[in-house]
Amino acid sequence: MANTKPTLTRFKDAMRQVYGSFDDLTAEEATNWTPPETPGAGGHRGRYLWTDAFGVLNFLTLYKESGQLLYVELAKSLVRTVHDVLGRTRDGTARLPGASNETPLKGGLRIGKVDADGRDGDGQYHHYLTLWMFALNRLAVCTGDEKFNNLAIQLAKAIHPHFVYTTVSRSLCMVWKVSTDLKRVLVASEGHLDAATGYVVYSLLQRTAGRLNYSFVPHSLTTEINEYWQMMNRKEKRTMSPSSDTLDLGMGLWMCHLAGNELWANTLGEESLSLAHRVLNPERGFTSRAAGRRLAFREFGFCLGIQTYGRDRFLAHKVEDVLQFWNEHSETFSDDDLGPISSVMYAAALKPGAFYVRPPGSRRNS
Template identity: 30%
Template structure:
């Protein structure tokens, strides 16, 4: 499938998404959902980059504005009103991410005295850390495209808010992270920690720090690095594997470009120590581009382990009713670094046989991306309930998989 064909398909998918969610033509009620909208912003920026048509840049900016004014404020069915940060209107306009951003789930959040119901919790509102980091990344991409520093500033403010709210000190000691928080960030709704949340936060904070000129988030980076220490990374969930590959691509771009390293990881896939022992970013003092080889190696090892299990599971031979498109498409997006990142990286790493071997191993799985894309491009498969019930997130992530350039950039 050619790039021109992909562009046309992505254009159609994103036009359908805009119509379904009230983005274009603008209408109410809006259907904003933070995870999907973060990918969508990057897709519109990619269409702008490919076509030069300012309509797509404007759609990205309009979507950012809608997200902030919808998910940055209390729900219509909530007795509370205004910005969830509690800031007055004018100050909230200037700092729309200071209170974080709601997920956008259909049901109100669980009230303090309500019993926990795992099934219902999936449909209840609140804040997810890993959704917030995706929005930080999207804001950074908007800032890079437009040259407007406000977007990176909003991303940094969101990182500061999220880090302060989601990190905690359990009775067992040592800082951890909550997986889901209340809308006002006052209490945890799901106290367990997401497997990749600390790594995702570390890489995202590093991305924002580089974008902001290297002056922000140093304390947060040091603290989240300590939370990462000892945490296993491997998973056989395709969406999780894709997230590891996404992080690997960003590690290459951020740390290779900045000449900085924050921590060393062992090959087992567990983060084990801070480079300088204090949690501070240490200046790298070796060959440029090789300072982060242990970090990259561990993330790739975890991804390769998961890929081997997923590829052997037979999932991709199942009918569509037994598959979740957005989870598989998360993997195909991650595998795109094999075509757009790891391949060129292998050239730059030719003096490092260990990393080159991992890059070569990853390249063997890259064809899975086309297999996944072709399956979900089939109109018959998109009639399955697993597609139609999650149509917006599925179409947006299919578009990202077909044209991932802006999403994979930092």
């Protein structure tokens, strides 16, 4: 049966699946709110960095929709909790190596995997960390409070040298995953668009710092931004091409919209839109499969990217079709291990809100 609830109601329902009842709090109560471990974001001690980054941004979207300060306070409280849980060792007794209470993100942030070790054990992912930086940046812009962008820059500078290295041929490369203490490489392959995402997010942090006259050195991230740019333009490997994976394709489009009218982003964005048409083939694309053979959260990332980058009429209708499909199959994604990540990404796909940024030179509308 089709879900006929208003979009904003479905958005809030999805957020409640992860964060419990929050609408009955006052703004003052929200300042002391602790997000629940159960249902929670699905990770270690109830926290998972990717899911909670979406949670912060979704709360900011609710503020944008309603004007209620309650949602800003909830976003702040979620940030505080993530830093207190994922910015500490798994037993919670100490900050991660290199960090302190005064500089809580100098040791990075754990992913929040349930298992400490193993193939899918805890560690740090570059693409999770850059998404968290973006969430902090949007909170800074929303509140006018410089400390959140400063924290994002603190995190950016801390983790960069642990993911980027120089090869024997003097080329710069990246690794996918490092240990929670940032000392060991756990997955040596390079994330497909990690360098480009680093470039656009670090550039956004630096622009925000300069525009709002923060106390940070205006060009404090120039070295890191230049290194990402070098990796994006390596001759021996084309690092900027669209992926047919729905989540990668969507998050790539979201990343491109952050870059505004930079030529590389326009080129990659248009190639990605063309590929989006192909992966939606009604006979061979992902929409031809039954719900049990589809991963909802990956498709929600696809929808988010198309909406933030800019849609043609065909893709606009297809995004509506995908969301309607999952409206009718919400039980498929809301009750399994991927329920939390699927729920927050479903909300973001319904209303991208805080995910959209109008970069300098951009002609696209929100």
